[in-house]
Amino acid sequence: MIDVRALAESEFRSAHDLFRRALLLAPSKDDAWENARGRHELGRVLGAFDDGVLVGTAIATTNELAVPGGRVAAGAVTGVGVRADRTRRGVLRGLMRAQLDDVAQRGEPVAMLHASEATIYERFGYGVASRHRKVELERARVAFRDDAPRGGQVRVLDWDAAGSLLPGIYRRFGVGRPGWIGRDEAWWTGIRQYLGEGCLVAVHSGEDGADDGFAVYEPKSGAGGTTVDVHDLKGADAAAVAELWRFLLGIDLVARVVGHVRPLDEPLEWWLTDRRRCEVTEIADDLWVRLVDVLAALRARTYGPAEPVVVEVRDAFLPDNEGGYRIGPDGVERSTAEPQLSLDVSTLAALYLGDQLPSTLVAAGRVEVRDPAALAAADRLFATLETPWCGTGF
Numbered sequence: 001m002i003d004v005r006a007l008a009e010s011e012f013r014s015a016h017d018l019f020r021r022a023l024l025l026a027p028s029k030d031d032a033w034e035n036a037r038g039r040h041e042l043g044r045v046l047g048a049f050d051d052g053v054l055v056g057t058a059i060a061t062t063n064e065l066a067v068p069g070g071r072v073a074a075g076a077v078t079g080v081g082v083r084a085d086r087t088r089r090g091v092l093r094g095l096m097r098a099q100l101d102d103v104a105q106r107g108e109p110v111a112m113l114h115a116s117e118a119t120i121y122e123r124f125g126y127g128v129a130s131r132h133r134k135v136e137l138e139r140a141r142v143a144f145r146d147d148a149p150r151g152g153q154v155r156v157l158d159w160d161a162a163g164s165l166l167p168g169i170y171r172r173f174g175v176g177r178p179g180w181i182g183r184d185e186a187w188w189t190g191i192r193q194y195l196g197e198g199c200l201v202a203v204h205s206g207e208d209g210a211d212d213g214f215a216v217y218e219p220k221s222g223a224g225g226t227t228v229d230v231h232d233l234k235g236a237d238a239a240a241v242a243e244l245w246r247f248l249l250g251i252d253l254v255a256r257v258v259g260h261v262r263p264l265d266e267p268l269e270w271w272l273t274d275r276r277r278c279e280v281t282e283i284a285d286d287l288w289v290r291l292v293d294v295l296a297a298l299r300a301r302t303y304g305p306a307e308p309v310v311v312e313v314r315d316a317f318l319p320d321n322e323g324g325y326r327i328g329p330d331g332v333e334r335s336t337a338e339p340q341l342s343l344d345v346s347t348l349a350a351l352y353l354g355d356q357l358p359s360t361l362v363a364a365g366r367v368e369v370r371d372p373a374a375l376a377a378a379d380r381l382f383a384t385l386e387t388p389w390c391g392t393g394f
């Protein structure tokens with residue numbers, strides 16, 4: 001019999017180490033645990049027990065998520081692991097049940113996570129809500145076009161100097177794009193420890209002298225010369241982002257620059273004289289979202305100008321969500337009218353931030369069309385100006 005309960009603070013470290021073991025990592029050293037501890041909120045660290053023995057864990061942290069036209073309270077799910085000798089016996093299912101119930105009780109309309117494998121979370125109602133890409137550029141073969149945006153000044157800082165600047169810059173300019181999530185102090189402490197001391201930070205300031213962008217990057221020498229891994233790059237506008245890329249691609253002695261977890265709509269190739277020098281080597285799922293309270297989650301975002309559409313949502317794991325929703329630019333209501341489209345709640349996640357249009361998911365076999373006239377309206381309702389992007393690991 002599996003029992004799931006919230007852990008006491010004194011149990012957090014064993015849960016953390018269980019999670020690390022599940023990821024095939026060694027238990028944390030004391031200083032690493034000191035940094036990880038801050039991500040453990042009392043009441044949100046769950047443990048699953050089999051005959052009194054801890055066999056699984058899942059944690060959530062209190063956060064928020066930018067959605068089209070607004071923001072919504074969100075539980076950020078992480079630290080999910082089950083002991084390798086106890087898997088496939090329903091331990092994760094028990095943890096997910098308890099966690100989603102808790103998220104609902106806290107009044108958070110959505111939960112979100114980054115998945116270790118793409119086959120785990122759909123059964124619990126999660127779906128891919130944003131994607132990212134990886135880009136690789138050979139520095140010697142890259143040149144910027146004359147009409148690429150020009151920014152201001154870039155200065156290089158070490159972590160100590162940059163540490164107090166980055167949280168403010170991140171918060172100031174990121175909030176608008178769907179997929180943005182908050183980064184608290186514990187996150188910044190954790191990422192610094194995770195990335196290590198080899199990282200440098202480039203900070204961009206615009207014409208007015210205000211800091212409005214940064215890049216966290218790490219030079220690594222290897223067989224083919226030095227590669228700069230760009231772990232985190234954010235800017236207030238295209239000029240700041242282009243200038244940071246111009247800087248990174250101009251560092252002497254560097255052979256290759258690799259941008260990890262970049263937004264799909266970053267126009268890097270458009271800024272180059274030879275667009276093929278920007279190789280997209282991966283497109284992958286970024287943020288997975290679970291609409292825990294479908295009505296509240298749908299109401300948290302805005303919709304494009306179109307006739308309202310009645311969408312039937314199926315939700316086997318949280319059946320209170322099942323039923324029709326009338327979605328229009330004037331708002332969202334529960335509806336008993338004949339549904340025009342029908343989909344699973346995990347598919348709704350793919351529409352939620354604007355990553356996909358309903359018509360694409362019809363072709364994918366994931367949206368059932370009962371009234372063909374409603375499909376174009378649904379596309380216009382869910383379409384967003386900006387491609388969603390999270391770009392924050394947790």
Ligand SMILES: CC(=O)SCCNC(=O)CCNC(=O)[C@H](O)C(C)(C)COP(=O)(O)OP(=O)(O)OC[C@H]1O[C@@H](n2cnc3c(N)ncnc32)[C@H](O)[C@@H]1OP(=O)(O)O
Nearest residue numbers: 022078079080081082087088089090091092093113116119
């Ligand atoms: C947000 C994050 O933290 S992501 C990190 C997730 N953790 C890891 O990847 C660490 C390594 N893996 C593990 O710890 C475990 O295998 C877990 C957590 C993925 C799964 O735990 P389990 O207790 O085995 O899952 P459980 O037995 O409850 O399975 C529930 C369902 O998910 C399925 N499932 C579980 N894991 C997987 C998987 N890796 N791939 C495909 N299906 C899976 C099961 O088959 C079962 O299916 P069903 O609903 O058809 O019966």
